[in-house]
Amino acid sequence: MYENRSGHCRKKALIFAGTAEGHALAQHVYEKNMLDRADFCVATEYGAEALSDIPHLSLLEGRLNEDEMKALLQSGAYALVIDATHPYAAAVTQNIRSACESTGTEYVRLLRREGSFAGSHVQIADSIEEAVSILNQNREKVLLTTGAKELRRYRDLVDLENRAVARVLPSAESIASCREAGIPAKHIICMQGPFSREMNIATLRQYGCRWLVTKNTGGPGGFEEKVSLGEEGFQVVIIGRPTSEEGLSFEEVLKKLEAFYGR
Secondary structure, X not given: OEEOOOOOXXXXXXXXXXXXXXXXXXXXXXXXXXXXXXXXXXXXXHHHHHOOXXXXXXXXXXXXXXXXXXXXXXXXXXXXXXXXXXXXXXXXXXXXXXXXXXXXXXXXXXXXOOOOOOOOOEEEEOOHHHHHHHHOOOOOEEEEOXXXXXXXXXXXXXXXXXXXXXXXXXXXXXXXXXXXXXOOHHHEEEOOOOOOHHHHHHHHHHHOEXXXXXXXXXXXXXXXXXXXXXXXXXXXXXXXXXXXXXXEOHHHHHHHHHHHHOO
């Protein structure tokens, strides 16, 4: 723990990152010269690599279950937890929240604002399985942009091997998930977003896809660039967010951190 000039130890903030907001919080901590007041948790090696441009950052790498989170918080090193995980990582958020409640640690959820959309080219699905039902009403090719971990849930997509193209993060774990889901190598695109509207159009045309499946990831996830594709004749299926959450905006979380620094 950090020791101030009076000799008293001051507890840290524990920030669950792995998102654009998590990177921005790390940058803020670095610029404020408060690296010794915060540790950052990321689930994967890829998440750690995404933060590698910020020097001397204290990183905890690896997926934690609820009991492991509790044990970490029971160490007594942390007085504040900021949950800046992905808006669709509902199970992770629940584990973090429960661990904080069990240990009496202050919990703050950083909420990413949902993106807006309209138009007959957009359809909403409550789940990937419902999206598959929508896609099975035709036999056209589809670009899947909902993440590698959930590709197995597309197993009932008719003619998946020929119709589905997956755009995933460039990691060995992502490629393995694609292959396990039955996506052939020629239909795997490994790139880090967010992507411009022009890139989305070029990708859809290159692979002959008329449909795109996405999540409502908001601005940092390039959501607006995807839902605008109807103007070019493409169809978009949006997987709705799993839960309705309460929390703070990025700006409000920064203020919370500033107050924490002053403790």
